[in-house]
Amino acid sequence: MLDVDSTLSAIEGIDWLAARRSSEVGDRVKQLTERAMRGEVPLGGIYADRLDSVRPTRDEIAALGRAYVEGMEPGVERSLALLTNAGIRIVVVTAGLRDGILPLARALGIPEEAVYAVATRFTDSGEYAGFDVESPLTQNGGKVKVVRGLDLQRPILAVGDGITDLELRTVDPPAVDAFAAYARVVERPPVIRAADYVIRSFDELPAIVLGIRETATNGSPRSRIPGRE
Numbered sequence: 764m765l766d767v768d769s770t771l772s773a774i775e776g777i778d779w780l781a782a783r784r785s786s787e788v789g790d791r792v793k794q795l796t797e798r799a800m801r802g803e804v805p806l807g808g809i810y811a812d813r814l815d816s817v818r819p820t821r822d823e824i825a826a827l828g829r830a831y832v833e834g835m836e837p838g839v840e841r842s843l844a845l846l847t848n849a850g851i852r853i854v855v856v857t858a859g860l861r862d863g864i865l866p867l868a869r870a871l872g873i874p875e876e877a878v879y880a881v882a883t884r885f886t887d888s889g890e891y892a893g894f895d896v897e898s899p900l901t902q903n904g905g906k907v908k909v910v911r912g913l914d915l916q917r918p919i920l921a922v923g924d925g926i927t928d929l930e931l932r933t934v935d936p937p938a939v940d941a942f943a944a945y946a947r948v949v950e951r952p953p954v955i956r957a958a959d960y961v962i963r964s965f966d967e968l969p970a971i972v973l974g975i976r977e978t979a980t981n982g983s984p985r986s987r988i989p990g991r992e
């Protein structure tokens with residue numbers, strides 16, 4: 764299970780959109796995002812606020828889609844192709860805006876059905892008309908709900924940079940079997956401290972995933988998944 768913002772791609776979509784409004788809106792939204800991703804404020808408390816202050820148009824979301832692709836992290840294509848060829852199922856679960864994220868998924872060969880994100884609505888002329896307020900992904904614990912609902916085969920590894928990714932591992936019972944903090948774009952100490960793995964390159968990912976699968980398949984006598992001891 765992969766996160767998108769500051770993980771598959773170096774940008775935070777909502778911050779990127781906000782920066783196009785004004786430096787004031789950009790700074791405010793960026794601060795809110797950072798505090799939510801550190802777990803200092805609940806995501807649900809700021810999600811609507813951020814979008815309401817940006818109100819992205821359909822064209823802007825399309826531009827965001829291009830920015831996500833341009834900002835793709837090094838090694839992502841290679842790493843995901845290798846994992847897919849090895850029979851690993853890949854899903855993307857993100858609080859980002861679905862229409863902005865689909866171009867990146869397409870570029871990576873990830874089918875639309877494997878992308879779980881937040882839908883936005885537009886008027887006929889392409890003006891912002893709201894987001895899917897029912898989406899669990901706009902709240903803390905949302906990724907947990909989505910992943911639990913997917914009926915994924917265990918073991919599951921979550922890869923992300925934020926507290927909402929870490930929650931998948933720390934919730935009781937855990938929704939995933941291991942969590943890898945992706946720390947090349949942003950280093951968030953509370954997320955990194957609790958992670959099973961910390962990676963700074965996507966090239967590190969295949970060995971971790973295949974190692975986990977190997978352990979699970981061969982019934983290794985070790986009681987825990989290999990990681991940081």
Ligand SMILES: [Mg+2]
Nearest residue numbers: 766768769925
């Ligand atoms: Mg992220």
